Amino acid sequence: MTAIIGSIAVLAAFISAAALAVRGFLAMRDPSVDARESLKWPVFGVVAGALVAMSVLEIAILMDDFSIEYIANNSASTTPTLFKVAAGWAALEGSIVLWGLVLAIFVYTVYRQVARREEADQLGAGALAVLGLITFFFFGLMLTVSNPFRVCVEIANVGCFEGSNLPWADSISAFEGRGPNALLQNHILMAVHPPMLYFGYVGMSVPYAFAMAALMLGMSGSQWLQRTRAWTLVAWGFLTVGIVLGGWWSYEVLGWGGYWAWDPVENASFLPWLIATAFLHSAVVQQRRGMLQAWNFVLVISTFSLTILGTFLTRSGVIVSVHSFTQSPIGPALLWFLMIILVASFGLFVARIHVVASSPRLDSLASREGVFLLNNLLLTVFAIVVLVGTLYPMFLEAFGGAEVGVGRPFFDRMAIPISIALLLATANGPVTPYRSAKGSVVWERLRTPLQLALAGAALGVVLGNRSPILVIGTVAATFLMFVILRNLYVAARKVARKREMALPAAVLHVTRNDAGYWGGQFSHFGIALLAFGIVFSANLTVEREITLVPGETGTVAGYDITYLEPFSRTEPHRTVRGAAIEVSRGGDVLSYEEPRLNTYNNSSQAVATPAVYESLKGDVYLSLRSLNPDTVVLGVFWFPFIWLVWVGGLIAGVAVLWSRLVRKPTRDNVPVAQAVGDER
């Protein structure tokens, strides 16, 4: 029953997506067609189908319907409710259902914008058509190679052995489900990180769709750019939050003490983020000066293509990664889709290249446009480095058979200078006027923040922190923070004087009046905090492995780690063995922690889960290396100020989302930047 309803929902969405594409293209080509009417039912069909499919899946999971293969193999009756809900997207087929749902939501919001317009909206109709094609593909996956509603026809001891794509086949219910992957039911972030990431990933389909429609219509100009700005910002915000949460989850769950390993799938999410960030900035240049039209097309096509590449790498099994889903026939389908997207999009772009021209040229490189171009250069080079590093071993092996390993040390080495250059460019941007800037003007604005940053670093150097990366990174990050604070202060002070307001009220007034601009500035501030946190936690980490008998205390970075006793308990879905640890400092007991080994039912391997004592000064991170009858071996880490990484990253994403909520509605949301430095 479940399978039949679910499959009907998927089929409905599939057919509606096809209708959306066909009718959308018709409306795009013929302005006399009323898009609002002709697209209403296809959109409704897509949204309804996606909602019903997700709901049916989740309800079936919560009700332990083990006649569905996916549920029998990825959930269990003993799984806690939160992780049952998360099981809806924890494995391959379910993750595609989530993708389809998020896509449907975006289709609906685009339709609402199109429907609200008085005149015929060929661009909007074309965009909906392209979105319809993308939706058609993903629901097509759900009907064929990635069917979440496959019924179980042969059961194993636990879970389902063999399934059938035909929802009316005679199904058997497995005795018990295998439960989610051991690593995916340890932490609440499992429920939050994927949806956030998907809103970011899938959201990038919208500017892509508008760009494709613009190309097909031969429209140059900034219409498509202006209309999609909202979606691009929202998608970027969610993507940022999703990536940061992924890093935090990794830190809390995997036990190696890190949050970013340049794992291929982490890179797969980072690549679209880099290009999307470049796109956000160069879009501003196009809207203010009319330049970089062709480049913006290249960026938006690349962003979308990178999201599909990322999906492909994660799900096809061609790369070894902590994150890989198991190999499945979805690989070839995604590869074909990626190829078609690349060839069709870039081909169309080349065909229309004479239309997408930019006449205005740069007056001078020493201008805000110049800084934006530098930003784009740095971000694009960063993306190329990450892309090449990730794919190089594969390509080398295919062409020569030789093996090469490209891992963290390589990426770290490349990322550091690029990131520092980016921080410095970000600080310079807002204080550099458009068109052409005078050095003395810019220096006057940068002088005090720079001196403050240098003073702080000099103090650190005197106190003994002399690692070059630590010093330069700190200077760059604090410089950026002070520049933003100074800008805010100067702008607020001007308003406070003019309107006789108190300074805090003036700050609120300034930021809310120009939320688009200040959302960006706060986002930059978040990035600076993130950079600060990375530099500190990477360079001032203390790590020691200690072996303790019950009652014994070891000291790491001034914290006393006392091994109280081993413990063991049985929970419905797992057996937990671990060490009870007391963390204290200077005689005061700070925390009771339980680094442990979780052994889930139906899994022979134990998964080590670290215990983390978090404080404002930093984290004491305990990783259980081995638990012996009489001793315990712990990896103890001290990460100073690591919370800056999560908080900074989240601010970067949330600030942008805030700016969308707070903004004063203007027609098509053209940014009205009253930035410091614009006066000249």
Next chain:
Amino acid sequence: MTEPLADSGLPGGSPKARPVWLYYTIIGVAAIIVFGVFASRFGEDPRMNESPLIGQPLPQFTLDYLEQDGSLNFDELEGKALVINFWASWCIPCRSEHPALNAASAGYEDQGVHFIGIVYQDSRDRAIGFLDQFGRATNYSYVMDSDSRTIIELGVFGVPETYFVDKDGIIRSRYQGGIDLATLESHIQEALTPLTP
């Protein structure tokens, strides 16, 4: 004031002279290359690889017997071809390949092939229990790699893995994963074939 002709800044000059066909070719070729590289990896396990030790002499190591005192003496095995199989009680494919290994050890004894089973990251009791359950063979030395030194010496990636050494002590091939009898025999035949000087 005259604005220059609409010019996107991409290489190739003015619109009329711009070689659009060149861009199409680049797109097409790039797509084919990318498709080919990715598609060639379908169905392969990215963790399997060729051992760099092939063609090298087998390193010397000392391994304690699993069930007796003392350690395996490689001098006694000189002149014999070796099949070295890494296994563990917790390894599922090891169970399915066990009968094939036992059968081959009996079948090839008279051709001068000796089998060594090395226990990988397991407890002595559980390993012995595995052999109790799935059977022991003669012409088979059961040893333990307690400190994981041997697996590092041979570059072992996981279990099960099987190495084939010829009568001159040169490593001839390595098989990763559970092995079946036919593959086992073909590797043994190859190890018994002398290398052309």
Next chain:
Amino acid sequence: MSARTRQIIGWVVTAGLVAVIVVGMIIGDTRDEDRVASLGAAIKCPVCQGEAIVDSPSETAQAMVVVLEEKVAEGLSDEEIFDFFTARYGDGIRLDPRFTAQTLLLWALPIVAVGGGVWMILSRRRRPELVSGETT
């Protein structure tokens, strides 16, 4: 204080701070260098999914760290230690690719990208002969 004086003082203060920082960095870090940590971070754990041997709790990784510690104590050079592992596991066990003919593209592509990008940006500047007669 005139604007000019302020500017000069600003430059002097900045230069002074930079000097302190640079001298401090040259004098060097007060912490010891940990060869095992830095080498271990560049060797992959063969039974994990991309982790370095110093980051992985697996038995194989820990055994390799022990071997690494012995090699460092013996005084072998970085390359000799890497060669020990690549001779057994293949080049893929390294996380930091060497600069060889095979990895040439890996290092060259980013440089080409930077060069290409800079050229494209410079080519976007307004050509001098079109500026005459215009008001900016």
